[in-house]
Each structure stands twice: as structure tokens, then as C-alpha cells.
Amino acid sequence: MIIGKAISPFGIKRRNGTANDADAQAFITASGISGTEATAINTLVVNLKSANIWTKMKALYPMVGGTATSCKFNLKNPVDSNAAYRLVFSGGGTFSANGYQPNGTNAYANTFLTPSTNLTLSNFHLSFYSRTLTVGTAIDIGGNGNLASYTHLRTAVNFVSGAGATTVVPFTTTTDARGFWLGTKRAANDRAVFRNNLKQNSSATSDSNTLDTLPLFLGAQNNAGTPVLYSSKQCAFASIGDGLTDAEALAFYNAVQTFNTTLARQV
């Protein structure tokens, strides 16, 4: 007797008989990944939804598949368009199973996400998972709108959410840039920076500076339209979205670390 298995109309069935999450499956299809990477993406999406932080994300870059074509997609909206915040890579970056590594000379990716129009002034975050130890004088995600507005994350250095010195929240000084770095602003007077599962610093200084008016670059700073301060840190995940509470930041780290551990590229 042949016993058939039911076919789910909602997604491609996995070996254990359950269908992938529909959002995860859309990314898997767009990026062309399979096997362990596909399983890890599905678990990541399920975990982010379970923690109620999926809806707070505007751009999620899992950096999987080992090619520019697979790494360019935004997990939150895996459509090949600027409006979907799909990355466009320029310069000499390297793609591998460990993610995207810009060369520190001329490589970066345009996210097409402009903070002043796509983020809320007092409610946003940036994150970057670095597999590279060297800190360097570089910006890992950021923009600088003619000195009038800054929005950036420098792993192991600081999170900046405006133009004035009061907007800077430094990380605890370290010479090791490896880990999952997160800068989050939850209110004009509530900003915090995290490394992995630890809050490194916070600021209650009121900041109502305007957000950057140019698209954020990954692997460099968008300096009035020109990439500068190129990073050479290998990126195994990055995100842009709404502000996260301390508890949400911890849940986010746990989900991302589980994801990278599944892919054997965690640090």
C-alpha cells in the first residue's frame, strides 16, 4: 500500500512534513537558496514572528547563498526593486557562505532606504553582524546628509542618530569588532547600543535632530551621495527597522545568533 503525504497549498513542504512560513518561502524562492540555508531562514522568520519583532523590520539582509544575486534580497520584502530595499553592490566585495565582505577600498551596497522618509525620527534601529575582528575607521551602515544629518552604526565604536554631539551613543571601548551590534532609538530621550546579548551603553539626552536625507549604505557611509569610510568587515546579517526595546533587542540577538549558528558562521 502506498501512503501519500498531504501537499500544503501554503508553501513548499519540508522533510518533516510542515510547510515553510510563507514569508520565508518567498525569500527562499527569490534568492534560490536551499538545504540548511533555507531551513535556517525559515526558523529565523518563525522566531522573529514569535518574538513579535518581524513587523518592526523594514529591511533584513541575511547574506546567504554566497553570491551577490542571493545576498541582495531583503528578507522582509524579497522583490528585485529599489522600493523593496534590495541591495545594489558596487566595488570589490566578496561573497561566500559566511556572508558579504566589502574590501575596505571601494565596496559598498546601496540599501535605497532613506531614514528621513522611511524611518521614524524617534523610533528606529540599525544592526550589523560582524565576523571581522579589526575595528578600523569605517562606517558599517550609514549616511551623512551634507553635515546636517547623520545616521550610522560603527561596530565597536558608536551609534549616531542625528547631527549634534548629543546624538552619539558610544559602545564600550573594545578592539574586537566581532559580534552582533545593534543601535536603537526608542524615543527622543531613549537610545541604547547592544553587542550580542548585552546592553553596552544608553543615553537619555533628548535628541530631536532630523534623520539622514540620503539612502543608507552598507559597508560605507553615504556622504552626500558619495561613498566614503569604506568598511572591510564581513557582514553575516544586517537590519534596519523600528526601535527595539531591551527585551526585543535580546530576542532579536537570540534569533540572529541561532540563524548564524545553524549556518556554522557564528562568532
Place this chain on the structure above:
Amino acid sequence: MKLTDITREEWTTYVGLLTVEQKDELVGQQYAPDCYFNPIETAIENQWVISVEEMANCTNEEFMWVKDLPLIIYEPKPSPPPFN
């Protein structure tokens, strides 16, 4: 010096030298699927270069000539301060 004369470890030291006309030809073009050339100016005004990665990884038949560019040691233009 050419691409074939250096080791993988030396890639970050060198860049491929472009003429202004070559620079203009590469702007906005892909060297591989979903990867665009990014010619940059060095510390010397109007001296344009691309990275060794772009040269080595170029698969666009139209621009295979970049693999034969002369290599020079990279002298970056000073960057603006990163604002803390």
C-alpha cells in the same frame, strides 16, 4: 605589474589604474551579475582606479580588458571624519 603578478594576499595593496575614458566607460556597468564597477579617485587628482577584486572577478565579456590593467599601490584620498 599585472594581475597575474600578485598573490591573493596582496589584493588590498594594489588597484588597477584607469584612464579617464576607461573610468567613464565602467561607471554604471556590471562586472559580474549584480555587481557594479565603482571607479574611485586616488589621492592624486583625476587618477582613477578600480579594485583588484573587480578585475579578478570580472565575468562581463564586454569588459574583460580590465584584467590587463596596470597595477599601482593604492594611495587613498583622505576621507572626511566619521563624526565620532
